[in-house]
Amino acid sequence: MSLVITSSSQNDYDTTSTVEGGIQKPSSFQNFLNSPLTLDMDTEVSVVSVKCNRDENSVIIGENEGFYLYWGDAAPDNFEAGLRQDINSALQIIIPRGEYSPLQLAVKIKNALDTAVLKAYAEIKSITVDALYTDGLFQGYSITYTQKGDGSALTKKPVASKWTSYIGPLTIDSFNQFPVEYSGRPRTRNATVTADGADVKITGYNATNAGELCDVIGKAHPLSMVNGQFLATFNGSSADGGDPDGYTIGLIRSMGTTDAQGVQRDFVDIGGIHDVNELKTQGTVNLPVGYGEDPEFEVPFVWDVAFNWAPGKDGQVVQLSADGDRNMEIQTITPLFTPINASLQEGVWDAVEFKMDGEKMTISLRIKATGVLQKMVDGDSTTFGSRVKPFGITCNQLYPKVAIHQNDDKDPGVVVMKTWNGHDDEGYYDQNFWGYGGPNENFMLQDEYEVAYEDIDTCSIYIDGKYGLGGGTVYPYKGLITGDKGIANNWTLVFSENFLGFEPEYQPDKLAPSLDRMRLSLGFDKDLVLEASASGVGTAEVSFISDVIPDFIQPKGSMFVRMKNMSINSYNANKSSISNIIYSIPRFDVRGNTEGNMFYEPAERVYVSLNNATKMILNTVEIDFVDINERIIDDLVGNTIVVLHFRKRS
Numbered sequence: 251m252s253l254v255i256t257s258s259s260q261n262d263y264d265t266t267s268t269v270e271g272g273i274q275k276p277s278s279f280q281n282f283l284n285s286p287l288t289l290d291m292d293t294e295v296s297v298v299s300v301k302c303n304r305d306e307n308s309v310i311i312g313e314n315e316g317f318y319l320y321w322g323d324a325a326p327d328n329f330e331a332g333l334r335q336d337i338n339s340a341l342q343i344i345i346p347r348g349e350y351s352p353l354q355l356a357v358k359i360k361n362a363l364d365t366a367v368l369k370a371y372a373e374i375k376s377i378t379v380d381a382l383y384t385d386g387l388f389q390g391y392s393i394t395y396t397q398k399g400d401g402s403a404l405t406k407k408p409v410a411s412k413w414t415s416y417i418g419p420l421t422i423d424s425f426n427q428f429p430v431e432y433s434g435r436p437r438t439r440n441a442t443v444t445a446d447g448a449d450v451k452i453t454g455y456n457a458t459n460a461g462e463l464c465d466v467i468g469k470a471h472p473l474s475m476v477n478g479q480f481l482a483t484f485n486g487s488s489a490d491g492g493d494p495d496g497y498t499i500g501l502i503r504s505m506g507t508t509d510a511q512g513v514q515r516d517f518v519d520i521g522g523i524h525d526v527n528e529l530k531t532q533g534t535v536n537l538p539v540g541y542g543e544d545p546e547f548e549v550p551f552v553w554d555v556a557f558n559w560a561p562g563k564d565g566q567v568v569q570l571s572a573d574g575d576r577n578m579e580i581q582t583i584t585p586l587f588t589p590i591n592a593s594l595q596e597g598v599w600d601a602v603e604f605k606m607d608g609e610k611m612t613i614s615l616r617i618k619a620t621g622v623l624q625k626m627v628d629g630d631s632t633t634f635g636s637r638v639k640p641f642g643i644t645c646n647q648l649y650p651k652v653a654i655h656q657n658d659d660k661d662p663g664v665v666v667m668k669t670w671n672g673h674d675d676e677g678y679y680d681q682n683f684w685g686y687g688g689p690n691e692n693f694m695l696q697d698e699y700e701v702a703y704e705d706i707d708t709c710s711i712y713i714d715g716k717y718g719l720g721g722g723t724v725y726p727y728k729g730l731i732t733g734d735k736g737i738a739n740n741w742t743l744v745f746s747e748n749f750l751g752f753e754p755e756y757q758p759d760k761l762a763p764s765l766d767r768m769r770l771s772l773g774f775d776k777d778l779v780l781e782a783s784a785s786g787v788g789t790a791e792v793s794f795i796s797d798v799i800p801d802f803i804q805p806k807g808s809m810f811v812r813m814k815n816m817s818i819n820s821y822n823a824n825k826s827s828i829s830n831i832i833y834s835i836p837r838f839d840v841r842g843n844t845e846g847n848m849f850y851e852p853a854e855r856v857y858v859s860l861n862n863a864t865k866m867i868l869n870t871v872e873i874d875f876v877d878i879n880e881r882i883i884d885d886l887v888g889n890t891i892v893v894l895h896f897r898k899r900s
Contacts, residue, residue, distance in 0.1 A: 251897045252289075253298070256281045256871050259889040276302065276886035277875040280815075286869040290898045291862055295818075296855040297811055297833035298893040302875070304845045305885040306351045307388055309771050309802040315764040316344040316362065317772075318744035321371060321395075322642070323728055335710045335717035337642025337725075339702060340744055341366045342761065345768075352381040352388045352800075359393070369680055372472045372647045372673050373397050373737055382796070386844045390773030390796025393743075397736030397790045398673070401474020407670035408468030408650065410450055413443040416465040416505070416651065417518060417549060424519035425507075425700075432518050436540065436549045438465035440657050446666055454654030455662035463540045463549055464663075465498075465653040467505065469679070471672025472647035476734055478606040480650060481616075481669040486597035495595060495663055496538055496655030499602050500556025500568075501648040507681040514679045518550060520570070520578065521644065522681070523703045526550040530579040535568055536560035538655045551580055554645050555638050557602040557613065557626070561655050565589035565599075567613055567627050571639055576708040584636040585626040589615060601668070605629070608737040609640035609727040632724060634715030640727050644706050647677055735790035743794055745769035746778035773800040807877050809835040811892060815872040817861050824878050831876070832858045859899060868896075 258279040274280075322338030343362050350358060360379040367374055375398040382389045415421075418439055421432040439459035443466060444451050454464040473480055484497045506516040519526050526545050529552070531537065538560045542548030555569040567583040589599055601616035603623055610629030617624055631637040641648065650670065656663035710717050711725045731738050747762040766778075773796025774780055780794060811833040822829035833856070839848040860866075873892050875883045 251895070252287055254287065254871060254894045254896065256873055256892045256894065257889060258873075258891075275882075276888060276890045277883045278873070279890065280870055280872040283869045283871070286867045287896070289860070289862065289866050289868055289896055291864050292859070292899040293862055293866075293896055294857040294859045294899045295813070295816070295832060296857040296895045296897075297852065298855070298895050299891075300811065300833070300835060300848075300850040300893075301889075301891040302848050302886055303888040303890070304848055305887045306845045307802070308349050308351050309355055309800070310349045311345045311347050311355070311358075312764065313347050314344065314761060315347070315768055316342065316761050317765060317768050318761070319343055319363070319367060320742040320744055321367075321374075321739050323726065323740060337640055337644075337706060337709060337711050338739075339643050339706060340742075341370055344761070352391075356381045356391060359391070363393075367395075370643055372675055372677060373475055375399075386838070386842075388799070390798070390800055392793055392795045394791060394793040395741060397731075398474070398476070399736050399790055400476050400734040401671045401673070402477035402479065402734075404474055404478075404671040404673065406471040406672040406674055407450060407667060408470040408672070410443045410445050412470040413441075413450070413452070413466050413468050414516070415439040415441065416467055416516075416552075418516070421516045421518055424517055424525065425522045435545060436463065436547065438463040438549055438653075440464045441466045441654065450667040452652050452654065452665045452667070453662050454657045454664070455659055457659065460657075460659070463653065464655075464657050465549060466651070467502065468650040468667070468670075469506065470649075470676045471670070472649060472675065472677045473501065473604075473606060474671045474673060475606045475608060475641065475646065475737060476730055478671040479669050480604040480667075480671075481601055482650070482652070483601040483616075483666045483668060485664050486595055486600065494561040494591070494656070496559055496561035496563075497663060497665060498538065498551075498553065498556050498558045498560075498651075498653040498655070499665060500553040500558075500651055501604060502552065502554050502651040503645040504647060504649065504678050504681060505552075506679050508679045518545065520552060520707075521703065523700055524578050524707065526552065528577065530573060530577050532573075532579055532581045534566075534582040535580050536563040536566060538653070553580075553651055554641075554648060555604070555611065555613075556651070557615075559589075559591075559594055562591060564591050565594055565615070565626075567638075569639055570645075570707075572708040572712045574713060576713070578707060583627055583638065584633075586628060587624070587626065589626075599624075603669075606641075608729045609642075610729060611638040611641075613638070629727075634724075637727075639712055640725065642706060642711075644703055649678060731790055741792045741794075743774070743780040744778075745774070745780070770801040772796060773798050808837065809883055810876050810878070810880075811835065812874040812876050812880070813872065814874055815870060818858055819861055820858060822878075822880065825880060829880065831880075835875075855895065857897070857899075 258274055258276050318340040320340040343366055345358050345362055356379045360377060363377045375396045378394045380392045382392055415438045417432060417437045423432055440456050440462040441464040442453040442456050482499050503521050509515050529550055531543055537551055540549055541551040558568050559565045567585055568580055569583060571579060571581050573579045597618055599615040600618040603614045605612045607629055612629040613627040614623035614625050627638055652665050654663040715725055717723055717725050728738050745765045775798040810831045812830045813832055814830050818830045820829040820831045835850055838844060839850050
């Protein structure tokens with residue numbers, strides 16, 4: 251009896267190389283015996299053990315490969331005569347280049363989605379990406395999106411230390427003027443922000459900066475869009491000398507970002523994009539003293555939406571929208587009632603409330619005597635100009651912004667933030683770049699980002715409230731899912747550059763060559779544009795699940811050990827032929843593995859006759875690992891060891 255150890259490599263620790271030189275491959279090799287082995291007549295052979303390394307399923311991701319993800323309500327035709335008709339945008343999801351196992355690719359996809367989606371939409375709670383296995387075999391992926399849901403119980407608000415002036419000495423014009431400071435221009439630091447128990451108190455006077463305006467932003471915890479409430483009180487007394495009160499209290503998108511050195515930077519321009527030098531103000535807007543369209547001498551009047559009581563004027567609601575020439579414009583909203591200046595000064599109303607229900611916003615004043623909220627703007631109104639704009643991807647994360655126009659040292663105006671249903675996220679300086687990559691190494695924006703941003707803010711929905719072919723369809727504001735579990739938007743995975751009118755000037759087209767390959771690599775076999783199933787649309791949790799095994803996956807088939815230099819009379823019925831197979835390798839090794847480092851040791855050896863009628867000299871052993879069709883297995887890597895036992899047949 252003789253024990254023979256064979257190996258595809260002399261290095262027992264080689265577990266990474268894919269192919270050995272010459273004929274020494276992990277799945278097909280031969281060993282030469284310097285001292286030949288003499289075998290008796292009627293010898294038979296059995297496999298004692300097998301050690302091999304079966305490569306894990308893997309996919310190679312090249313440069314600029316990925317897909318798009320859309321959350322919103324897409325118009326039938328996103329572009330009409332060059333005019334964008336959608337307030338949301340497909341997010342570009344780029345997977346870092348590399349070679350990944352199914353589990354590793356799941357992690358990379360999740361990281362890419364988190365970076366783009368969670369920055370774009372504060373209402374998304376989590377994204378999970380799972381590699382799916384059945385009986386140890388990889389089947390595809392499951393991608394699940396979950397919303398945060400009802401925000402009415404949230405208590406996070408920007409504390410006093412998170413409030414800073416809209417314009418200070420370090421405020422910069424925009425991304426494209428970075429790092430030029432907004433120096434020598436009006437500033438808005440005449441404010442004192444303090445804690446008032448659980449509330450935040452903004453006082454319109456600061457002796458250090460007396461003479462400047464009071465205009466401050468709370469830079470943390472964006473307001474929930476699902477029953478999110480912002481309620482702030484204001485006083486109604488007259489200042490010393492009889493100067494009238496005045497407040498602008500409202501909400502604004504992020505006006506800052508973090509630079510390449512990790513420094514938090516604030517912008518004058520809207521979101522760092524829209525040039526305030528080009529910002530228009532509708533003639534019906536009551537501009538407080540010190541505000542105007544000339545930023546060299548006046549402070550830009552900028553809010554996404556606000557209650558505006560300019561000194562000596564009646565109260566009104568204003569918003570940032572667009573005019574017919576696609577210019578950004580501060581416009582008035584037609585209210586249900588007009589709070590007259592005299593009543594405001596008498597203190598008839600003492601607070602303003604902003605209530606968000608998805609894309610809808612209701613604005614009310616609180617009657618001081620009764621505590622009842624009286625609607626100024628109804629979120630359910632269907633008349634353009636009498637409702638607040640829907641809050642899409644450019645402005646869905648809103649922060650408090652307060653201006654106090656009564657700024658003397660004896661009787662300053664006071665605003666107290668009583669209620670703010672804010673998310674845990676800080677968010678303000680974590681700018682959303684929709685997966686475009688953000689600023690380049692010189693902190694300049696990529697052109698496609700800036701163009702897309704501006705085109706969304708000046709789309710038809712923000713001009714006249716309509717979209718669709720011919721621009722005749724009233725945009726349907728997205729409300730809440732039943733049970734207030736989230737916003738009733740639709741989810742769509744996109745593997746086509748033609749979705750939503752993709753054009754180079756609106757969306758980067760660098761993913762286009764890889765979209766179809768990525769679709770197949772993720773196991774989506776049918777559609778280029780995959781909408782969530784009917785049961786998933788409008789729910790707080792939506793999943794996309796592969797409908798086929800990803801095409802880069804080759805199912806792990808059976809393996810067999812073959813001694814091709816022997817006259818063995820095995821029989822392969824699958825091929826209807828004589829075979830030299832001496833061992834069938836089980837699907838699972840002794841540790842239950844189907845890939846990676848594998849070890850097999852049969853519980854009972856099966857001996858196969860060599861059919862030698864006389865003694866024979868064995869100086870070469872040739873081993874192949876083959877499939878059921880006796881083709882060489884191509885997914886073995888590193889070193890392969892086979893231990894054989896030769897004995898005389900009894």
